[in-house]
Amino acid sequence: MTATAPTQTKPLIDVIDLKKLFPISRGLFRAPTDFVHAVDGIDFKIAPGESLGLVGESGCGKSTTGRMLVKLIEPTSGHIQFNDGDYERDVANVSRGEISEFRSRVQMIFQDPYESMNPRRTVFDTVSEPLAVQKIGTIPEREERVLDLLQLVGLTPPENFLFRFPHELSGGQRQRIAVARALVMNPRFVVADEPTSMLDVSIRISIMELMTELADELGVSYLYITHDLAVARYMCDRIAVMYLGKIVEVGPTEEILAHPRHPYTRALLSAVPVPDPSFHRTPVEIKGGISKAINPAPECRFIERCPFAAQVCEENPHPPLIEVGESHFAACYRVDEI
Numbered sequence: 001m002t003a004t005a006p007t008q009t010k011p012l013i014d015v016i017d018l019k020k021l022f023p024i025s026r027g028l029f030r031a032p033t034d035f036v037h038a039v040d041g042i043d044f045k046i047a048p049g050e051s052l053g054l055v056g057e058s059g060c061g062k063s064t065t066g067r068m069l070v071k072l073i074e075p076t077s078g079h080i081q082f083n084d085g086d087y088e089r090d091v092a093n094v095s096r097g098e099i100s101e102f103r104s105r106v107q108m109i110f111q112d113p114y115e116s117m118n119p120r121r122t123v124f125d126t127v128s129e130p131l132a133v134q135k136i137g138t139i140p141e142r143e144e145r146v147l148d149l150l151q152l153v154g155l156t157p158p159e160n161f162l163f164r165f166p167h168e169l170s171g172g173q174r175q176r177i178a179v180a181r182a183l184v185m186n187p188r189f190v191v192a193d194e195p196t197s198m199l200d201v202s203i204r205i206s207i208m209e210l211m212t213e214l215a216d217e218l219g220v221s222y223l224y225i226t227h228d229l230a231v232a233r234y235m236c237d238r239i240a241v242m243y244l245g246k247i248v249e250v251g252p253t254e255e256i257l258a259h260p261r262h263p264y265t266r267a268l269l270s271a272v273p274v275p276d277p278s279f280h281r282t283p284v285e286i287k288g289g290i291s292k293a294i295n296p297a298p299e300c301r302f303i304e305r306c307p308f309a310a311q312v313c314e315e316n317p318h319p320p321l322i323e324v325g326e327s328h329f330a331a332c333y334r335v336d337e338i
Contacts, residue, residue: 010083011045012189012221013069018042018078020064024294037293038064040245041078043321048188051215051222053236053253055229055268057290061245062225063111066191068092069223070108071099082106084188104134107182111194113174117166123150124162127181134185149180153210172203179210183218193225208234229272233257238327241265244293244301246318251328261330263306263338300333308338 020039023032039061046052054062067073069080071091080091084105094102107130110116117126127149128142137145143162150158153176166174175195182190192211196204212235215222224235232239233253240250241264249262260266267286286305298317303309312333313319321329332338 012048013046014081016079019076021076042247051236053232053239056242060242104185107187108191109195122163191223249330
């Protein structure tokens with residue numbers, strides 16, 4: 001009988017009460033008193049091999065969350081527990097001496113393929129840079145690894161792309177290079193920050209298919225940041241809906257889309273176009289525009305726009321996530337009444 005590897009029972013990523021506050025300067029010699037609450041006490045888990053979609057309006061804190069998970073910015077407070085077999089670390093406490101090992105396990109795909117590549121570096125230089133930084137392999141070995149990855153991400157024949165510069169590539173080709181660069185170290189976890197939002201519609205589906213196939217083939221877990229629920233449905237096992245620094249609903253993708261329980265999630269879904277002119281969806285009437293995240297009041301972040309707001313919402317702090325279905329949670333005091 002062939003022995004099998006033990007299944008990892010711990011979540012790969014366990015985010016606990018994560019906060020990021022950006023101070024607003026009031027003067028050279030005065031400590032700031034006002035803060036932008038970009039991320040304000042969020043919790044979620046990502047299992048090994050799972051893809052979690054983080055969706056919401058621009059400015060709700062999605063990208064800030066992703067950047068904290070890969071240690072590009074430091075959290076104000078909270079914990080990001082990363083569990084990869086014997087390697088268990090709180091990302092917030094990873095020291096400078098450990099950063100290289102951490103970077104080999106966690107990578108990020110950025111939104112803009114035109115800005116995330118150095119125009120003076122060839123494709124080989126760009127994709128092989130993590131290997132050079134980690135001092136892995138000789139130059140011929142790195143070249144072979146890069147060729148294999150270019151083949152894997154659909155840039156064929158790979159020899160034709162190896163020494164091209166970014167200006168010689170299309171947007172889709174650049175984003176494939178970005179995917180190859182993120183995967184060159186065989187990471188366990190990748191943050192994808194709207195990787196298809198700046199691409200033509202005809203190219204998006206090929207990049208999405210590529211990332212899905214690579215996740216299955218290489219066992220990569222994703223935090224997929226997007227404002228497009230259709231993309232989240234295609235890419236993600238679960239969805240977390242974020243509003244003004246808070247996660248207001250989280251659950252399995254099809255459950256969230258079929259049975260949204262938070263008013264904000266319902267509003268997002270009502271805005272998704274349906275390719276059927278005979279279908280009439282009842283719009284969810286929400287009031288005003290998104291509130292400012294500067295020193296927000298303690299009550300529900302959605303209260304000023306919510307059509308179901310009541311006295312209980314005004315008299316209590318922002319509601320916690322409560323279970324409203326199997327693995328389905330929503331942050332709303334009136335969830336059973338709407």
